Amino acid sequence: MAIYEEPGRPRNWQERLAIWRDRLYDRLFHNYIWRSIFRSGYPNTPRNQMLVVATNIFLHLHPTRIHRTHAKVTHTYCLGGLTFFMFIILTVTGVLLMFYYVPDVNRAWQDIAALETNVRFGLLMRNLHRWTAHGMVILVFLHMMRVFYTGAYKPPREFNWVVGVMLLFLTLLMSFTGYLLPWDQLAIWAITVGHGIGGSTPYLGDEVQQVLFGGFEIGQNALIRFYTLHVLGLPLLSAILMAVHFWRVRRDGGLARPL
Amino acid sequence: MAVEVRRAVPRPALRPRREREEEVLVWPDLLFPEFISAVLFLFTFILLSVFINAPLLNQANPNITPNPSKAPWYFLNLQELLLHMDKAWAGVLLPGLFLLFLAVIPYIDRSNEGQGVWFGTQYSVRITLVTAFYSMAITWLLVLFDAGKFERLTRFFPTCSEDAQHHWPPCLTGGANGLGGARELYTRLRFSIGDFDWPQDWRFPLPKLGGFSELHFKNLHLWGDMNINVAAVMVEQVIPLVIVFGLAALLVYGLFRIGWVRTTRDVMIVLFTGAMSSYLALTIVGSFFRGAGQALIPPTDLRVDCGTVPAPPGCP
């Protein structure tokens, strides 16, 4: 990058600035530590850009080239990607919330109240977790509608659509199980409505209530079940299914387009 | 033994050959929009979280039931359905069927028609718009009917008293008002055909089966004399389901007759759009129009947190 072919003094302030800029750039990006993390500089040729996408662990979810119709934002509106992004924010904020929350009916509510008032950025983290959860539910519906109205479930993508339906269901379940955790009046009565709905399953109502809610009323059993599912079981399952989902998008030849 | 796999549509090659000049590089043409949209969303959600706090009501108290108790918003549609039909259908079976329907769409519609472009079939935009309007309007009308808003239209029924026997023609007990909702067909309608009295149980005798006069599996009645509450089955199950599926079939048929619906893809568009639109309409009703006792009220009268102590103003 830096060019020192003219050893003489800079002639004006623009040249002086350019020299300082190049030195700064060198200091920041051409040092031993930076180069140990990123082996090459900014990829400014098409060849290097493809190489980065193919070899970077985070970027390699993508192909290196896509059809130009799919690069238009109006084809996907980035909805699937944004759903995934919500999932990431939820994981990060969720881990932070877990530091302060104990799923015990006698202290869950106090923990949340304390988190809001005593913990620096606690309220912000809780708000972010709540609003992005709602965001994810809305986005997953919108993503499904975009896939449907672009006819992208057609062969060979049938099964990826089915994986998507499972992800939709899991997203709703993750949101629902999280709803109980603050253990306030909103939480237990909303889950009580769900408990009633589960109990109305024909012939298996009692079993459904036992398995999902741990009993015939919303108490400690329900709380620990919902907590475990919410922080571990459902996100893990979703992450696996998302991996399958993304893999299938690639294996099915990228996004759908007219044959 | 070889298994023969039969396919209605020949499956296209998994990776169709691409024209290189039709392609763009992911860096920058995809990564840039992705990055920008992620930053925008993150920024928006942080702003939202700075200004609006997530609700935290009083600590849970099993002895104080808020009125109304509401499920999370994305399940309010099911809670709304509960008001209109049998709870197993509303809460479990219809949503289950909806998910199942979603999952089988690609196995029913296997053509490549309209694949990969927005609204790829000839009339899909107008089908979608008409269906969305139809479904939302009808959902609203049905909700209003069950709230008794069309009571005047059913005043043609004669009135009769609760204890009178053998009614014909059908009559309504309890005053001169018409039907205040479908469930009043059960609570207020009276008529008799032969020795069957609506809404009494209908006793249906069955012969003994191999020595068993009755056979049960848990609460599932398998064999034996049956007492069927015909009126309850009709009002809670048959009528709502005929309305739900009948109106959907009617729309598909109507659009087919006028030539807008032509292919399986079009049928799927109608069914998907209809289900999603009713789902949305029910969510809106459940979220903004249901007050204490699940009464239908304008959103301006909404009170949410009557479960807190002390109860805020406007709570019973």
Ligand code: HEM
């Ligand atoms: C947690 C939920 C989900 C995540 C994170 C997710 C993510 C994604 C992403 C990133 C893509 C790439 C294209 C795009 O952004 O639109 C995609 C494509 C796709 N998704 Fe999802 N998705 C989810 C749920 C669903 C649901 C509910 C469905 C349908 C019921 C679905 C069906 C599909 C299909 C069929 C494709 C291929 C689209 C095409 O070829 O154009 N996904 N998904």
